[in-house]
Each structure stands twice: as C-alpha cells, then as structure tokens.
Amino acid sequence: MRPAVVALLAAFLLSGCLASKGDVALLQSELHGIRDANQQADATQRARVDLLVSMIQRSLDSVRVVSQRLAKLQGDVQNDHYEMGRQILTIQELTGQSQRRIQELRASLEERNQQPAPVPAVPGDTTRPAPGGPGPAQLFQSSLDQLRRGSTTVARSGFEELVRNYPTSDDAPEAMIYIAATYAAERNQAAADSVYGLVVQKYPSSPKAATALYKRASSLRTAGQPAAARGLLDRIVKEYPRSDEAALAREQLRNPR
Amino acid sequence: MIRRALLALAVLAAPLSAQDTTRGVRIGLTYDAGTRPGVVVLPSRGVGADSLRAILQRDLGFGDRVNVIDLDAAAADAINRGANSWPILARLGAAASVQVTPTPTGLHLAVYDVAKQVTALVRDFPAPPMTDARGWRAAVHGLADELEESLTGTRGVARTRVLFERNKRIWLVDSDGEQIVAVSGGTGIHGSPAWHPGGSMIAYSSINPWQIVVQDLVSGGTRTIAGGTGVFISPVFTPDGASIVYAHGVDDGVDIFTIPTAGGTGRRLSVGRGSDNTSPTFSPDGRRIAFMSGRAGHPEIYTMDADGTNVDLLTPLEFGENAYRASPDWSPDGRVVAFRSGNGSLAQVLTINLRDRSLKQLTSEGANEDPSWAPDGRHLVFVSSRSGSKQLWVLDTETGRTRQLTRGAAVRNPAWSPRLPQN
Numbered sequence: 317m318r319p320a321v322v323a324l325l326a327a328f329l330l331s332g333c334l335a336s337k338g339d340v341a342l343l344q345s346e347l348h349g350i351r352d353a354n355q356q357a358d359a360t361q362r363a364r365v366d367l368l369v370s371m372i373q374r375s376l377d378s379v380r381v382v383s384q385r386l387a388k389l390q391g392d393v394q395n396d397h398y399e400m401g402r403q404i405l406t407i408q409e410l411t412g413q414s415q416r417r418i419q420e421l422r423a424s425l426e427e428r429n430q431q432p433a434p435v436p437a438v439p440g441d442t443t444r445p446a447p448g449g450p451g452p453a454q455l456f457q458s459s460l461d462q463l464r465r466g467s468t469t470v471a472r473s474g475f476e477e478l479v480r481n482y483p484t485s486d487d488a489p490e491a492m493i494y495i496a497a498t499y500a501a502e503r504n505q506a507a508a509d510s511v512y513g514l515v516v517q518k519y520p521s522s523p524k525a526a527t528a529l530y531k532r533a534s535s536l537r538t539a540g541q542p543a544a545a546r547g548l549l550d551r552i553v554k555e556y557p558r559s560d561e562a563a564l565a566r567e568q569l570r571n572p573r
Numbered sequence: 574m575i576r577r578a579l580l581a582l583a584v585l586a587a588p589l590s591a592q593d594t595t596r597g598v599r600i601g602l603t604y605d606a607g608t609r610p611g612v613v614v615l616p617s618r619g620v621g622a623d624s625l626r627a628i629l630q631r632d633l634g635f636g637d638r639v640n641v642i643d644l645d646a647a648a649a650d651a652i653n654r655g656a657n658s659w660p661i662l663a664r665l666g667a668a669a670s671v672q673v674t675p676t677p678t679g680l681h682l683a684v685y686d687v688a689k690q691v692t693a694l695v696r697d698f699p700a701p702p703m704t705d706a707r708g709w710r711a712a713v714h715g716l717a718d719e720l721e722e723s724l725t726g727t728r729g730v731a732r733t734r735v736l737f738e739r740n741k742r743i744w745l746v747d748s749d750g751e752q753i754v755a756v757s758g759g760t761g762i763h764g765s766p767a768w769h770p771g772g773s774m775i776a777y778s779s780i781n782p783w784q785i786v787v788q789d790l791v792s793g794g795t796r797t798i799a800g801g802t803g804v805f806i807s808p809v810f811t812p813d814g815a816s817i818v819y820a821h822g823v824d825d826g827v828d829i830f831t832i833p834t835a836g837g838t839g840r841r842l843s844v845g846r847g848s849d850n851t852s853p854t855f856s857p858d859g860r861r862i863a864f865m866s867g868r869a870g871h872p873e874i875y876t877m878d879a880d881g882t883n884v885d886l887l888t889p890l891e892f893g894e895n896a897y898r899a900s901p902d903w904s905p906d907g908r909v910v911a912f913r914s915g916n917g918s919l920a921q922v923l924t925i926n927l928r929d930r931s932l933k934q935l936t937s938e939g940a941n942e943d944p945s946w947a948p949d950g951r952h953l954v955f956v957s958s959r960s961g962s963k964q965l966w967v968l969d970t971e972t973g974r975t976r977q978l979t980r981g982a983a984v985r986n987p988a989w990s991p992r993l994p995q996n
Contacts, residue, residue: 464928527882560844
C-alpha cells in the first residue's frame with residue numbers, strides 16, 4: 317500500500333514540473349487579465365455607489381431644506397391663523413361697539429324726529445307731520461337705561477312696548493331677553509322662563525335664541541331636572557353650533573353633574 | 574342755554590343738599606349743609622384711655638365724614654379743670670363732643686350735642702381686656718363705626734381689614750394700617766386674595782402647584798378647592814358665598830370657571846376662544862360679573878351674566894388703540910366699576926359708570942393699580958408707586974384725600990374686607 321501512494325505522488329509532482337515556461341506565462345497573463353477586469357469592474361461599481369450615495373445625500377439635503385421650509389411655512393400659517401383669529405375677534409368687538417353706537421345714534425335720531433314741530437309761521441299750517449311715539453331704538457335705549465338704574469318694572473314696560481309695536485325690529489329679540497331678565501331680577505323665575513321660551517319660538521334664527529335656550533337649561537338644572545336641561549343643551553349644540561352657548565353646552569354634556 | 578343748565582343743576586343740587594343736611598340727624602345733630610360736622614373727642618381717664626382716644630380720633634378722621642377737631646392745650650386744660658365746656662366746644666366749631674371711657678367690661682361711650690347742650694347718646698360696648706390687643710382694637714374700631722353712624726347716618730369702615738400679597742404670602746392689615754400679620758403659610762407662592770362675604774374665610778391662588786385655596790381665618794385650616802394642570806388664579810366668592818369663581822387655563826387661553834365653595838367640579842362660564850379672561854368681580858346682586866378679557870387683542874373690561882351669557886364690552890374700545898384695562902372691582906352700591914387703565918408707569922385707577930359709561934380718573938400721581946372698594950362704596954384701596962415703592966394707599970373718592978396704608982416691602986393685589994362681625 318505505501319509504495320503505491322509514493323508512486324502516485326511522484327507522478328503528480330512530476331507532471332507539474334513538466335509544464336513549459338510558456339504555459340506559465342500564459343497562465344500569469346490570464347490571471348493578470350482577470351485581475352484587471354475585476355479591478356475595473358470594482359472601480360465602476362464603486363463609482364456607481366459613490367454616485368448613488370452622493371445623489372442620496374443631495375436628495376436628503378433637499379428633503380431637509382424642504383422640510384425646514386415646510387416647518388417654517390407651517391409656523392407662519394399657524395401665526396397667520398392666530399393673528400387672523402385675533403383680528404376676527406377684534407372686528408367682532410368693534411362691530412359690537414359700532415352696533416351699540418349705531419343703536420344710540422338711531423335712538424337720538426328717533427328722538428330728534430319726535431321733537432314737536434316749530435310753531436308754524438302761518439297760522440293754520442298743519443302740513444308738518446304730527447309727532448309719533450318713540451321708535452324701537454329709542455325705546456330700547458331708554459328701557460336699558462331704566463334697567464341699569466334698577467327700575468325693572470319701568471324697563472319691562474318699555475321693552476314690552478318695543479316688542480309689541482316693532483316685533484320685526486333687530487332689537488326685539490334682545491328686548492325680550494331683557495324682559496326675562498327683569499322677571500329674573502324680581503325672583504319670578506317662572507315668568508322669566510316663559511319669556512325665554514317665547515324668544516326661541518318667535519325669533520329662532522336670532523343669536524339670542526341660543527342665549528334663551530341656555531338660560532332655560534340653567535333654570536331646569538337648578539330646579540333639579542337634569543334630563544330636560546340636557547335636552548335643551550343638545551338642541552343648542554345642534555341648532556346653534558357656533559354660538560358661545562354651544563361651547564358651554566358641549567362641556568356640560570361631556571361632564572354632566 | 575347756560576342759564577338753563579345752571580337752573581337744572583340747581584334743581585338737581587337742591588335735594589342733594591337737603592339730603593346732606595338730614596344725614597347727620599341720627600342723634601338729632603345739626604350742621605351746615607355740605608360741611609362735615611366738627612367733632613371733639615374729649616380726653617378721658619383710665620387704663621389705655623389715651624390709646625382709646627387716639628384710635629377713635631384716627632378712625633373718625635379716616636372715615637372722611639366728620640371733621641375731627643383737635644383740642645388745644647388751653648381748652649383741654651380748662652375742660653379737665655371742670656370748666657363749663659359748652660362755650661369752649663362751640664368756639665372750636667364742634668357740633669358734637671365724644672367721650673369714651675374704659676370700664677372693667679368694655680367701653681363706655683357718651684355723645685354730646687353741643688348746639689343743644691344735651692347728652693345725645695350713652696352706650697356701653699363689650700370689649701376684651703387690653704392685653705388682647707387685636708380684640709381690644711377691633712372693639713374700638715367697632716365703636717368708631719357705630720359712632721360715625723350715629724353722627725352722620727352712615728356706618729364707618731374702621732372695623733374692616735385689607736388682604737394683600739407681599740413676599741409670596743397673603744397678609745392682613747387693619748383699615749388704619751395697624752396689626753399687619755401674615756395669613757398664609759406653606760411652600761407655595763400665594764396671590765390674588767379674596768374675602769368670603771361673611772368675613773371669616775378667604776380664598777387665594779397658589780402657584781407651584783397651581784391651586785385655588787380656601788382658608789378659615791379663625792382656625793387657620795386650608796382646603797384646596799380647585800387645582801391641577803394649568804393656571805388657577807384670581808378667585809372671588811359669589812355674593813352669597815356659596816360658590817367661588819376663578820380663572821383657569823391650560824394651553825388654549827384662560828377662561829372663567831365656577832365651583833361650589835363646599836367642593837365639586839368646575840364649570841366654565843366664559844368662552845374666550847383662546848384669549849385670556851381673568852379677574853372676575855360680582856355685581857352686588859350677584860347677577861352680573863365684570864372681568865378682564867384680551868379677546869379684542871388687548872385687555873379690556875367686559876361684563877356678562879353670572880351664567881356666562883350676554884357678554885358685553887364695558888370699557889370704550891377704539892379702533893387702533895392698544896389700551897390696557899384690567900383689575901376690575903364692582904362697587905358695593907353697584908353703580909360703578911373701578912379698574913386700572915394703562916400699563917407700567919402709565920397705570921392709573923379709573924371708574925366707569927354702568928349707567929352712562931362715563932369715565933372718571935381717580936389717580937394721577939405715580940403708577941396706580943389694583944383698586945378694591947371698601948364696603949362703604951366711598952373709599953378705595955389701591956397699589957401706588959408714589960412713595961417710591963409699591964404700597965397700599967386709601968383714597969376717599971368724594972374728597973380725593975389719600976393716605977398711605979402700608980410701608981416696607983412692595984405689595985400687590987389688595988382686597989378690602991366686608992364689614993367684619995363682632996367676635
């Protein structure tokens with residue numbers, strides 16, 4: 317067994333020694349060629365990877381810049397929204413103030429119109445119109461003044477005259493709220509609730525309807541009728557969703573006590 | 574036109590004058606219309622008699638309704654020697670003279686009508702011994718208030734106290750500037766104090782953590798009424814004392830809430846929609862609340878019903894102006910709201926009439942802010958920098974007279990008590 321192995325090994329070694337120099341050079345040249353091709357392929361690959369990396373980097377930079385711009389834009393938009401909200405509130409306040417002034421002006425104009433006509437220059441001249449009763453703005457203003465003085469009965473009488481004579485006036489719904497307030501001030505809650513109900517019935521599209529509903533809901537809650545109160549609060553949220561009363565009603569519906 | 578205006582003024586003034594004349598007839602005292610009756614506080618004998626006289630003179634003087642006449646040395650000597658005092662008092666211009674004597678059980682008051690040369694009133698008042706300085710002084714202040722009512726028809730405010738902030742604590746001072754004591758303790762930063770209408774309890778805000786705290790002034794015990802995330806500030810009791818109204822906010826502005834004094838859950842009253850709404854103050858009937866709101870872009874005073882409806886701008890907002898109107902306090906007679914207008918060194922105290930919205934500036938010297946009405950609806954306590962540091966000052970809104978109430982470290986946010994009960 318051992319001589320056979322030795323003979324085989326010797327034959328294998330001998331065959332390698334028998335290769336010519338040309339064969340070796342050819343082999344070396346092929347090996348170089350393969351190595352050059354590999355290196356070239358690697359370089360190309362590396363160049364492509366580098367290109368990709370740089371492209372990704374550029375994209376990331378762009379994305380970052382865009383993201384920063386977006387964040388700034390978002391901030392600017394939020395600020396603009398905040399400022400717009402503020403301006404809307406200011407405009408609302410100024411509108412309210414202007415409305416009050418217009419109301420006062422209307423009242424004084426109505427008052428002026430009702431001044432007795434000067435004595436006619438020609439005896440018997442009756443062409444000038446006879447002075448009529450006070451207008452709605454004048455009635456509203458004078459009744460409000462009475463209410464501020466604490467004269468609830470006199471104030472109520474004036475507001476009632478306004479609602480009776482000028483039921484379509486812009487001031488009528490608020491006049492009714494004040495009529496109810498005079499009853500509430502006199503501790504006559506039943507009468508106040510009744511008038512609040514009339515406000516909703518007669519002027520459902522007025523913002524004061526939401527106020528009237530909320531007042532009735534508060535009264536019901538105080539009287540120990542939470543279910544009925546919740547019904548009215550629901551109605552405020554559904555029918556007058558943008559009113560201040562709706563904001564309060566939503567909270568009370570979320571946290572019933 | 575001018576003649577007509579003068580005639581109208583005369584017609585208006587006539588009943589007022591008559592009213593002034595009749596105001597001082599509670600004990601039959603008469604004095605000229607439009608003047609303050611002259612009052613002499615006679616010296617008396619006994620332990621603490623000099624202190625008693627000094628406190629009484631000061632209380633009557635601070636009341637601004639009578640003219641306290643000092644006895645000169647000769648007159649005092651003559652009266653002490655038992656001379657007939659009527660001509661002396663009449664010569665000094667006194668309509669009445671008063672003598673208070675310490676007794677074993679309290680104080681003995683005698684009031685004399687100088688014009689009629691008769692004793693007009695005699696009364697005994699219980700008082701603790703002088704060793705109980707606080708109680709004894711309170712009894713003297715109570716006597717001064719009753720005396721003022723007897724002389725003028727209007728009760729005084731000597732037996733009242735003022736809460737204020739100093740060095741992160743709540744403090745108390747008597748209406749005459751004496752007896753300053755710290756009320757709140759603990760680790761928090763305490764501010765914006767308010768009185769319970771009964772005068773035995775106070776509420777204040779505490780920072781770190783934010784809370785609304787109620788404290789019993791007799792026992793010193795405290796209770797947290799509201800607290801948690803966000804700010805909790807400017808509490809005030811409803812006029813019936815059953816609820817506390819305060820300002821609370823987290824991220825989206827600050828709104829006004831109400832909570833039962835006995836405890837419960839807060840319910841929102843104002844809808845500020847992101848703006849700051851603070852410093853509520855009640856009308857005397859409890860039906861309306863005045864408060865500060867920034868909903869117009871800068872602080873203005875608004876009013877609303879006690880349930881949060883019928884919001885109305887009270888102070889005059891002009892387009893383009895950037896006013897700062899804050900710290901409202903509704904007067905006890907319900908007629909006006911006092912508030913601070915302007916910021917920093919420009920701050921002044923004004924009132925606005927609720928009937929015709931007319932404004933009246935009450936202060937002009939230094940920066941003045943945080944007004945709080947006395948229960949007589951005539952005097953105001955406020956913070957002023959006129960003495961160099963922020964101190965409490967008292968203003969008589971009828972005469973414009975002022976007096977300094979505190980000295981020392983700077984103070985903020987005074988709250989004048991209701992008339993305090995007899996202990």
